[in-house]
Amino acid sequence: MSEAQASVASRPQVKPSSLSRTPWSLLDLYRRLDRDPLGTLTDVAREAGDIVEFHAGPIRVLLLSGPDHIADVLVKQQRLFVKPRGPLVAARVLGKGLLTTEGPVWLRSRRMIQPAFHRQTVARMDSAIVAMTERHLARWRDGEVRDLTEDMSALAFAIAADNLFGADVDRVHPDLLKNLTRAMRHAHHRTKAILRWPGWLPTPNNRAFLLAVRQLDAAVTDMIGQRSSKDPPRHDVLATLMAARDAEGKPLTTQELRDHTHTLLLAGHETTATTLAWMWQLLGSHPDAHRQLEQELDGVLAGAPPTAADVDPQRLPYLNAVIAETLRLYPPVWVMARRAAAPVELGTHTYPAGTWVVMSPWVVHRDARFHPNPTAFQPERWLDAGHRHALPLSYFPFGAGPRLCIGRPFALTEMALVAAILLQRFRFTLAAQRPAEVEPLITLRPKHAIRATVSAR
Numbered sequence: 001m002s003e004a005q006a007s008v009a010s011r012p013q014v015k016p017s018s019l020s021r022t023p024w025s026l027l028d029l030y031r032r033l034d035r036d037p038l039g040t041l042t043d044v045a046r047e048a049g050d051i052v053e054f055h056a057g058p059i060r061v062l063l064l065s066g067p068d069h070i071a072d073v074l075v076k077q078q079r080l081f082v083k084p085r086g087p088l089v090a091a092r093v094l095g096k097g098l099l100t101t102e103g104p105v106w107l108r109s110r111r112m113i114q115p116a117f118h119r120q121t122v123a124r125m126d127s128a129i130v131a132m133t134e135r136h137l138a139r140w141r142d143g144e145v146r147d148l149t150e151d152m153s154a155l156a157f158a159i160a161a162d163n164l165f166g167a168d169v170d171r172v173h174p175d176l177l178k179n180l181t182r183a184m185r186h187a188h189h190r191t192k193a194i195l196r197w198p199g200w201l202p203t204p205n206n207r208a209f210l211l212a213v214r215q216l217d218a219a220v221t222d223m224i225g226q227r228s229s230k231d232p233p234r235h236d237v238l239a240t241l242m243a244a245r246d247a248e249g250k251p252l253t254t255q256e257l258r259d260h261t262h263t264l265l266l267a268g269h270e271t272t273a274t275t276l277a278w279m280w281q282l283l284g285s286h287p288d289a290h291r292q293l294e295q296e297l298d299g300v301l302a303g304a305p306p307t308a309a310d311v312d313p314q315r316l317p318y319l320n321a322v323i324a325e326t327l328r329l330y331p332p333v334w335v336m337a338r339r340a341a342a343p344v345e346l347g348t349h350t351y352p353a354g355t356w357v358v359m360s361p362w363v364v365h366r367d368a369r370f371h372p373n374p375t376a377f378q379p380e381r382w383l384d385a386g387h388r389h390a391l392p393l394s395y396f397p398f399g400a401g402p403r404l405c406i407g408r409p410f411a412l413t414e415m416a417l418v419a420a421i422l423l424q425r426f427r428f429t430l431a432a433q434r435p436a437e438v439e440p441l442i443t444l445r446p447k448h449a450i451r452a453t454v455s456a457r
């Protein structure tokens, strides 16, 4: 038997099950999904299996929760799937950026943008990330109570704007973060709402949304405009985008630059900000892990500012394990979707073109088959190479395959640098030791602000 045949034979032959294996009707399911999407997806997967099929009117939807099937969709058979276009209202903000395009348009952009996110390119951003973090921490006062959710959001946004586009948002565009957050929150609520006023009606929400998008456009156009006259030239993502040429030697148009800037600013701050916020929540409620991390940082860095080379898993394994464990428990992108563009085989069945596929890192990351004691915060599990390499798609906070997160190296480097500096400078005690509650919006946010007393070390 060849290796390939053996691997097929050893795959669990999971039969698709339908919603009838669960105690809920379709209407129940929708109500529950609306109230508690994470709990509902988890319950459906645990009750009915790794492939669960349901029908929303004429649309066939599969919830996939087995690593093998997820690998089929994201990697092995990825050519047979497309990424759904996303809600129109999100497209209004993100235009034809990487998140919202498909096929040749996506591929052309991905090829033009990819060099800006190579590991070596990102490593050169370390001193700028450290400097921006130091600047933000200089505002912290010993003994004060801080809202770490808001702090991480402002910091991650400033780091993204500075490193990606050379913009000092604190000084030049103080409203940018507020507007971007407001625009995407509105996009989320419009997507979820079953009954909604048309987007052109001048309701207060629609007006606020349009205003936010206009302000954002103006700020981004300004960033791009200023760049042409920048002296000396910078070597950041915007510079790479402006210098990039496609296979026919054509540069990106102004509209394309704007769309990519919006997309990268949004995808590049919200995800890292929420992960860092969750990390403080987890470390704050696990003093042993907090202490162990502090000891590792003190031992390796001896008080010096960290570099990209320092935050490598070989040098700071526990720091990287804490980040991996945070992303396991609170994956910012908690659900991904694809639509079959042709008939596809999953498990023992063939599904027609048009079938929707939904995969949730939240559900899979909390499955005891792949991560023993799944709800516990145990960074040590990632120090075990056996666990790290066990089943690749049982852990996919950054997705997988050709549409793997382009910002992964940037995100991992940034989060490790920020965490290292913060823990070198401050200890913190959570203001409330209540269990963390999640709010699954576009990313998985903490429902309540994470507040902590910070004490200088």
Ligand code: HEM
Binding pocket: 083, 098, 099, 110, 263, 264, 267, 268, 269, 271, 272, 275, 331, 332, 333, 336, 337, 396, 397, 398, 399, 400, 402, 403, 404, 405, 406, 407, 408, 410, 411
């Ligand atoms: C903790 C941090 C982050 C997480 C967990 C994360 C997660 C993800 C995931 C799961 C996807 C794939 C979605 C899918 O396949 O449907 C994705 C795509 C993407 N991410 Fe990230 N991301 C993070 C940080 C970043 C950063 C820092 C940037 C930019 C600076 C970024 C930019 C993007 C873009 C542009 C895409 C679309 C890529 C494509 O389709 O070609 N992300 N991200």
